[in-house]
Amino acid sequence: MLTETRSFADPHQHASSILGWQQTYDQLSCGSFSSELRQVSADRFQIFQESLNKRIVQHGCAPEGRLCIAISLSSGRAPMVQGLEVGAHSVVLLRDGEEFLLHAPEGLQFFAVNVDVVRFARLAAFELSTEKLKLLKTMSQISISESVLQRLQQRIYPIFQCLLQRAMDVGPAAEKMLEDTLLDAFLDLFSNASDEGRGRRGNFAVCAYLVKRSQELALANSETPISILDLCEQLRVSRRTLQNSFHVVTGIRPVEYLRNLRLNAVRRRLISTTASEFKVSEIATEMGFFHLSHFAGNYRELFGEYPSETQRAGC
Structure with a gap:
């Protein structure tokens, strides 16, 4: 069993450290x-909590092979998962290798637990109603009362704290x-669950879809940055619709969002290669940054350091 608490100065290293x-x-x-x-990872379950200072x-x-639940512990702007805001009394669900897209605001704190999905499904079949089983299989998040949420935290969090503090073998x-x-x-949680956001799902889902497709199109054309008009043309939407979708889901303009994705790709490449393998200018150009002074300024604005200051592999 792995128990650890670690701090990071790079989002890529943070992401790759969650087992x-x-x-x-x-x-x-x-x-x-x-x-x-902070994470505890065993053969058949995992508990972790992450805190992020940036969006x-x-x-x-x-x-x-896992069923994952996650709870937002933040008090500010709500995160969005699969195109839906995470409510104050909501629990996010991910199942068995499921693809996900999470927009995390600044200051996010997420607490997550996952268990063996096969064993849980076997137990749930005996205990949950047909309606509850449907929620378990289809919903991206469920709603529970404050008392059920508190009971869930009171049962799991002390175990988590004890394992971390004692580093128990x-x-x-x-x-x-x-x-x-x-x-x-988990059984107690799903026994008391209800559908979350039934009336809001459609509009958020459309916005999330447009943002996701824009991201996919942008990354597929990294060497030649795709324009907002290109996106509107390919997605068959107006500029206003695209702008509004990005505002709802990400809180920033589409041009800024897509540029930041490419800057993150550059940073990951810098961290994973040596200066003798690839120069900064070569990596930047490959990701569609042809005006290197503008690129360096945008990079420093986003990450707080110039690309030449980012630590390369082997250093």
């Missing part, structure tokens, strides 16, 4: 990145008991 998750974190708001990750878009796939029997406690909490 079992295939994901990318792209920084969207300007300034030096700072985060903390981040997270995209990737959840661990295969537990045996198979103790690990099985911990897994049973988490599964029991």
